[in-house]
Amino acid sequence: MLDVARVREDFPILGTQVHGCPLVYLDNSATTQVPECVLDRVAGHYRTSNANVHRGMHYLAHASTSALEGARRTVAAFAGAPSEDGVVFTRGTTDALNMVARGLAYLIQPGDRVVVSVMEHHSNYVPWQQLCAERGARFEVVGLDERGDVDLDELARVLDGGTTAAGGPAATADAAGNARGPVRVVALAGCSNVLGSVLPARRVADMAHAAGALFVLDGAQIMRHGVVDMQALGCDYLAFSGHKMMAGTGIGALVGTMGSLELLRPRDFGGEMVGEVTRERTTWDALPLRLEAGTPNYVGAVALAAACDYLNALGRNDVAAWEDELATHALERLRAIDGLHVLGNPRKRCGLVSFTVDGVHPLDLCTLVDARGVALRSGHNCAQPLLDLFGLTSVARLSPAFYNTREEIDYAAEQIECAVTMLRAAR
Numbered sequence: 001m002l003d004v005a006r007v008r009e010d011f012p013i014l015g016t017q018v019h020g021c022p023l024v025y026l027d028n029s030a031t032t033q034v035p036e037c038v039l040d041r042v043a044g045h046y047r048t049s050n051a052n053v054h055r056g057m058h059y060l061a062h063a064s065t066s067a068l069e070g071a072r073r074t075v076a077a078f079a080g081a082p083s084e085d086g087v088v089f090t091r092g093t094t095d096a097l098n099m100v101a102r103g104l105a106y107l108i109q110p111g112d113r114v115v116v117s118v119m120e121h122h123s124n125y126v127p128w129q130q131l132c133a134e135r136g137a138r139f140e141v142v143g144l145d146e147r148g149d150v151d152l153d154e155l156a157r158v159l160d161g162g163t164t165a166a167g168g169p170a171a172t173a174d175a176a177g178n179a180r181g182p183v184r185v186v187a188l189a190g191c192s193n194v195l196g197s198v199l200p201a202r203r204v205a206d207m208a209h210a211a212g213a214l215f216v217l218d219g220a221q222i223m224r225h226g227v228v229d230m231q232a233l234g235c236d237y238l239a240f241s242g243h244k245m246m247a248g249t250g251i252g253a254l255v256g257t258m259g260s261l262e263l264l265r266p267r268d269f270g271g272e273m274v275g276e277v278t279r280e281r282t283t284w285d286a287l288p289l290r291l292e293a294g295t296p297n298y299v300g301a302v303a304l305a306a307a308c309d310y311l312n313a314l315g316r317n318d319v320a321a322w323e324d325e326l327a328t329h330a331l332e333r334l335r336a337i338d339g340l341h342v343l344g345n346p347r348k349r350c351g352l353v354s355f356t357v358d359g360v361h362p363l364d365l366c367t368l369v370d371a372r373g374v375a376l377r378s379g380h381n382c383a384q385p386l387l388d389l390f391g392l393t394s395v396a397r398l399s400p401a402f403y404n405t406r407e408e409i410d411y412a413a414e415q416i417e418c419a420v421t422m423l424r425a426a427r
């Protein structure tokens with residue numbers, strides 16, 4: 001069991017006053033706060049070990065490089081990577097997913113298919129959509145079942161050679177003249193950032209592999225929520241962002257099996273990713289440096305490792321259990337509000353609740369509750385295809401993290417109810 005009062009002491013920002021009210025920060029699906037130990041590790045690196053990595057021969061260059069490579073080992077263990085060389089530091093999830101889509105482009109032939117779901121974040125949708133358009137491949141968008149989970153029956157049909165109702169451009173024949181070519185990639189979110197639906201990732205990985213496809217897991221919303229072991233889940237690629245798991249911005253990772261990373265053609269070219277450069281040609285360095293062109297965000301990597309250490313020390317299952325309890329409590333409180341509709345009813349929900357309220361615009365609602373210190377998110381949450389499906393352009397989202405309390409959820413629910421009453425009265 002987490003000692004939440006103690007945990008809150010790790011996050012001084014939670015003591016902020018907002019418009020004269022205590023901050024109730026419930027926008028953790030967008031970005032989480034950073035604990036003191038991570039801030040200390042960052043400041044400590046700049047104070048004692050700062051130098052460019054993998055280049056210089058001097059003392060600080062060694063210290064900085066060894067901190068970066070130590071961070072890689074920590075992140076590899078945290079994500080269940082088969083090898084520390086299977087961790088590529090990126091700017092975040094978006095960067096990692098684009099790296100995979102760009103890196104696999106050369107393998108995608110006309111008529112091939114790439115499968116996503118309608119609830120993907122734009123980061124796991126647009127890169128594949130663009131790739132398919134460029135390569136004459138078919139972009140298959142699997143729908144949802146009645147609960148708001150990825151429709152696994154539809155996925156099975158697509159993997160078996162069928163197609164989706166909401167597919168992309170008409171199928172192009174593949175080299176053998178088949179109207180629908182093989183599925184090359186299945187790319188899905190571990191948890192929807194709008195519906196909170198948790199993907200049965202292992203099952204989907206097995207389905208993808210049985211069809212000969214690579215499985216890409218967008219881990220942005222799941223990494224701080226329990227133990228996420230990419231090998232146990234059967235991922236070929238796992239992408240995630242540090243700022244959604246207490247590490248701060250500008251860092252994330254692409255974690256892969258060595259075989260799947262070997263498949264990627266480098267997207268970025270420059271310093272340190274090369275073996276030999278001559279006027280005529282360039283050879284590549286070994287993994288993972290081949291995919292980390294230029295000076296990497298080594299201090300970000302140190303921060304990410306510090307956040308992994310922090311979550312491990314708290315107990316990742318305890319973190320997930322408390323976040324689940326808070327989400328369940330939020331669900332009960334919100335559902336009791338007249339005219340409020342929660343989006344989706346997934347079989348397994350991960351730490352967030354999106355909703356609409358009859359006659360109330362989410363933006364107005366979130367502005368009013370902010371005046372009482374409550375931070376929620378409003379908008380399309382970078383999931384326009386999903387909102388289109390619901391006939392919406394905007395939703396409100398409440399997303400707790402393990403440092404939130406039941407009392408904060410109660411307070412937020414009361415403020416939402418007050419705001420709804422005020423907005424209705426003003427109509």
Ligand code: PLP
Nearest residue numbers: 092093094121123189193220241
């Ligand atoms: N995928 C999901 C499910 C997300 O929720 C997000 C961010 O909210 C992303 C991808 C993109 O993450 P980032 O903006 O850190 O690259």
